[in-house]
Amino acid sequence: MDSHSHSHSQVDGSFDESHDSFSNNSFNESFIELDGVEKVFDVRKKTGFMRSERREVRAVDSISFRVARGEMVGYIGPNGAGKSTTIKMLTGILTPSGGRLRVAGIDPSRERTRLARRIGVVFGQRTTLWWDLPLIDSYKLMHRMYRIPDARYRENLDRCVELLELADLLDVPVRQLSLGQRMRGDIAAALLHDPEVLYLDEPTIGLDVISKARVREFLRDLNAERGTTVLLTTHDLQDIEQLCSRVMVIDHGRLMYDGPLTGLHEVGDSERTLVVDLERELPPVEVPSARVVRVEGPRQWLAFPASESAAPLVARIAAEYPLVDLSVREPDIEAVIAKMLHSMRDTPKPPPEQAERSGRAAS
Amino acid sequence: MRARLLRFGPDALGKAGVVGSGRLYAAVAAGGFRRYATYRAATLAGVFTNTVFGVILAYTYIALWDERPHLGGYDQSQALTYVWLGQALLTTMCVMGTGFEEELIERIRTGDIAIDLYRPADLQLWWLAQDLGRALFQLLGRGLIPFVLGAWLFDLSLPASPLTWLAFLVAVALGVLVSYSFRFLVALAAFWLMDGAGITQMAWLAGVFCSGMVLPLNVFPGVLGEVVRALPWAALIQAPADVLMGEADLLGTFAFQAGWAVALLGAGRLLQVVATRRVVVQGG
Numbered sequence: 001m002d003s004h005s006h007s008h009s010q011v012d013g014s015f016d017e018s019h020d021s022f023s024n025n026s027f028n029e030s031f032i033e034l035d036g037v038e039k040v041f042d043v044r045k046k047t048g049f050m051r052s053e054r055r056e057v058r059a060v061d062s063i064s065f066r067v068a069r070g071e072m073v074g075y076i077g078p079n080g081a082g083k084s085t086t087i088k089m090l091t092g093i094l095t096p097s098g099g100r101l102r103v104a105g106i107d108p109s110r111e112r113t114r115l116a117r118r119i120g121v122v123f124g125q126r127t128t129l130w131w132d133l134p135l136i137d138s139y140k141l142m143h144r145m146y147r148i149p150d151a152r153y154r155e156n157l158d159r160c161v162e163l164l165e166l167a168d169l170l171d172v173p174v175r176q177l178s179l180g181q182r183m184r185g186d187i188a189a190a191l192l193h194d195p196e197v198l199y200l201d202e203p204t205i206g207l208d209v210i211s212k213a214r215v216r217e218f219l220r221d222l223n224a225e226r227g228t229t230v231l232l233t234t235h236d237l238q239d240i241e242q243l244c245s246r247v248m249v250i251d252h253g254r255l256m257y258d259g260p261l262t263g264l265h266e267v268g269d270s271e272r273t274l275v276v277d278l279e280r281e282l283p284p285v286e287v288p289s290a291r292v293v294r295v296e297g298p299r300q301w302l303a304f305p306a307s308e309s310a311a312p313l314v315a316r317i318a319a320e321y322p323l324v325d326l327s328v329r330e331p332d333i334e335a336v337i338a339k340m341l342h343s344m345r346d347t348p349k350p351p352p353e354q355a356e357r358s359g360r361a362a363s
Numbered sequence: 364m365r366a367r368l369l370r371f372g373p374d375a376l377g378k379a380g381v382v383g384s385g386r387l388y389a390a391v392a393a394g395g396f397r398r399y400a401t402y403r404a405a406t407l408a409g410v411f412t413n414t415v416f417g418v419i420l421a422y423t424y425i426a427l428w429d430e431r432p433h434l435g436g437y438d439q440s441q442a443l444t445y446v447w448l449g450q451a452l453l454t455t456m457c458v459m460g461t462g463f464e465e466e467l468i469e470r471i472r473t474g475d476i477a478i479d480l481y482r483p484a485d486l487q488l489w490w491l492a493q494d495l496g497r498a499l500f501q502l503l504g505r506g507l508i509p510f511v512l513g514a515w516l517f518d519l520s521l522p523a524s525p526l527t528w529l530a531f532l533v534a535v536a537l538g539v540l541v542s543y544s545f546r547f548l549v550a551l552a553a554f555w556l557m558d559g560a561g562i563t564q565m566a567w568l569a570g571v572f573c574s575g576m577v578l579p580l581n582v583f584p585g586v587l588g589e590v591v592r593a594l595p596w597a598a599l600i601q602a603p604a605d606v607l608m609g610e611a612d613l614l615g616t617f618a619f620q621a622g623w624a625v626a627l628l629g630a631g632r633l634l635q636v637v638a639t640r641r642v643v644v645q646g647g
Contacts (some may be wrong), residue, residue: 093480093639116483126475128482132398141394144387145484173401 030066031197031229032090037063037099039085039253059085061253062099069196070227072219074244074261076234078337082253083233087199090231091121104196117146120195122186124202129174135185136170139192146193153192160188163218180211187215191222197229198222204236216242237330251341262307270336271303273329274310279322287316298324306331387484388492395463395496399504406504409454413509417450421517435581440520441608445579447513448604451506452535455498456542456599458570460563463494467550468559480639487628487635490550491543498539520608527606530613534603537620541598544627551631554638574599595623 039060044052060082067073077083088094089101092108092115101108106115121128129138143153161167164184169177177185183203190198203219204212220243222228232244240247240261247264249257257264264270274290277299284292285300290313294301304313310328317323399406424446428439437445453459467490470476479486514521522528549566553559571577573596580592580601591597598620605611 088477091481093477095640112480113483116481119481121478121481123478126473126478128478130394130398132401133394137394137397141387141390144383144390145482147383147387 031069031071031104032065032067032231033100033102034066035064035100037086037089037101038097039082039089039094040097058253060089060096063250063253063255064099065248065255065258067229067231069229070223071246072223072230072232072244074232074234074240074247075250076240076247076337077250077256078341081250083250084201085253086250087121087201087231087233091115091119091199117193118196120190120193120198122190122198122200122203124183124200124205127174127182127186128189129182129185131175132173134171134173135166135177138174138185138189139170142189142192148193152194156192156194157188160191163221164188164214180207183207183211183215184218187218191228194226195228197231199231199233201233202235203232204234204239212236212238219243237336241330249337249340251337256341264336264340266307270306270331270339272306272310272331274302274304274313274317275327275329276300276302276317276321276323277325279324282321285317285321287313287320289313306336384488388488391489391492392496392499395493396500397496398493399497399500409505410508413450413453413505414512417447417509417513418516420446420450421513435579436610437579437581437608438520440518441610442579443513443517444519444521444608445575445604447510447517447519448607449576449600450513451502451510452538452600452603453576454501454505455535456538456574457498457546458542458574458576458599460546460567460570462497462542462546463490464546464550464566465559465563467547468553468563471550471553472558486639487547487631490547494543494546495539498543502535522607522609527609531603531607534606534616534620537617537624538599538603540624541595541620541627544624544631545595547631548627548634551634551638570596570599573597575601575604579604595627598623 037060038058041057041059043055043057045055047053063082063086075083075086085094089096090103090108092110092112095109103115104118106118108115129135130141139157142148143150148156161170164187166181166184166188169181169185174182174185187203200219204215207215216239219230219232223230223243230243232239234240245260247257247259247261248255249264273293276285278285279298281298282300284295285302287302289308290302290304292300293303302313304310314326317326421443424442425439428434428437428442432439434442454461457464467476470479479489513519522531546566549562550559552562556562573580573591573594575591575597580588580597582588583591592601602611602616602620606613606616
């Protein structure tokens with residue numbers, strides 16, 4: 001209950017703060033601004049021969065938030081929560097049904113082409129690159145499309161090629177690239193025109209550990225050196241942990257949480273798992289602040305709160321048991337969110353307006 | 364509505380904007396040319412197929428014109444010229460599909476189209492530029508060799524005047540424009556149909572029949588002939604062929620082709636405005 005109201009006060013808090021200065025220098029204060037933004041789709045459903053029923057689906061239901069210039073924010077939620085719809089509205093290919101939305105002071109859906117020159121978009125599962133032609137051809141096209149000054153283009157290209165290790169790939173047709181190589185190629189393509197904000201949708205999906213690390217490191221540097229604002233959608237908790245100081249959780253089109261990642265763990269009471277290999281089969285380990293959830297021969301699984309350090313727990317087990325090996329498993333982001341949302345729905349007295357609305361969205 | 368039709372944005376109104384757009388779409392057209400140039404084996408196989416079909420059709424036409432001399436107003440040599448022009452322009456005009464529209468339909472179906480819309484480029488112009496690059500490659504890569512072989516094997520009636528050849532190239536360019544604008548409409552239909560297989564097949568069938576791939580449109584009898592000669596497909600092969608063989612009123616033919624191009628491009632532009640509002644629903 002506490003955590004619930006806490007997270008919402010954060011949402012409202014950030015709203016009020018920037019609201020005062022909004023009309024004067026909103027540009028410096030907040031780069032992305034949403035005030036009660038809604039998107040309602042009319043879905044027609046067949047109910048019989050020649051008959052259909054119109055139904056409203058609220059994909060995004062009165063969302064308000066601010067993102068400051070240079071912030072790196074994780075935007076997460078279950079499938080169908082409204083993440084993509086939000087991003088489509090932010091890029092201007094979707095017009096909100098209600099509310100107010102500004103990116104860099106521009107109303108995206110009215111001036112999509114003007115805004116397009118200032119944003120970069122990367123989709124993990126889609127590509128902007130020219131499939132049949134060498135990678136470099138797609139970059140030359142970006143050069144023309146965004147009218148990047150020649151010197152700037154060469155400088156940015158050199159930088160991306162070096163940091164994303166693309167030198168050997170420039171002359172390779174895109175269809176011959178591996179997924180990780182293509183992903184790096186796509187990220188470079190989105191950055192050649194110095195976008196002020198980068199929208200990333202699942203940028204590490206399907207990548208191996210090394211490729212993931214390389215992409216994350218690049219994004220961190222980009223944010224630190226260029227001050228590029230980044231909005232990141234992902235199902236990989238490590239992406240968020242390593243990149244974002246702030247997380248927004250959306251569910252049924254509503255903003256459920258806005259704050260640091262650690263707070264998310266607290267709200268959801270999520271647990272990490274410590275896997276220990278003992279010398280031999282033993283009865284379940286007994287330690288405070290952790291409970292054994294599974295035993296398989298000499299291997300045991302212990303669950304402990306995600307917000308606590310694993311170090312004292314490991315020290316204790318090592319001291320009292322014949323410990324051979326161990327590993328710590330992070331909770332799956334879906335599990336964390338599911339738990340968080342679950343605990344929020346269980347709150348004794350949810351604000352009546354919200355209960356009604358999310359009920360409608362779920363129907 | 365007005366703002367959307369003027370999609371090119373304020374910078375396109377200036378001189379620098381026009382030059383910038385020109386350079387972009389020139390680069391896109393060059394890319395379209397090289398994409399098709401990449402697949403050399405496919406091009407060779409295509410040249411072979413067109414030549415073989417040309418020979419088969421040529422002998423069929425010879426048999427037909429022996430029975431019915433001056434059918435449709437053509438003598439036998441003109442009929443053979445028509446055959447080889449048809450083979451040369453078959454892929455250039457995408458009479459049987461397999462142009463950009465299949466790729467665009469796939470992008471609409473999978474939702475990849477969203478990426479195209481994030482970019483500061485106009486959808487219709489982008490694909491037009493790419494298709495012009497493709498058409499130029501296929502005219503040179505797939506059209507030229509079968510036509511030269513045909514002219515070597517058979518007695519064709521070809522003009523001596525370079526001006527006629529120039530007029531022929533203008534008619535081909537206008538034909539490509541009509542072909543493109545029709546296929547753009549077909550592709551955009553995927554926004555509503557969710558699956559483009561049915562409509563591409565219908566377009567394929569209409570294309571083969573109405574463009575005069577099977578028989579010259581001059582040969583079609585009565586009202587049917589009147590109708591097919593007025594439809595946009597007549598701009599693809601029949602119009603350039605008649606220009607080359609000096610059977611057509613030049614300005615009238617160009618006006619017919621340009622008229623269809625403008626009408627179909629305009630319809631495509633309107634459909635694009637409506638369609639981009641629907642983009643959302645597919646693929647989250």
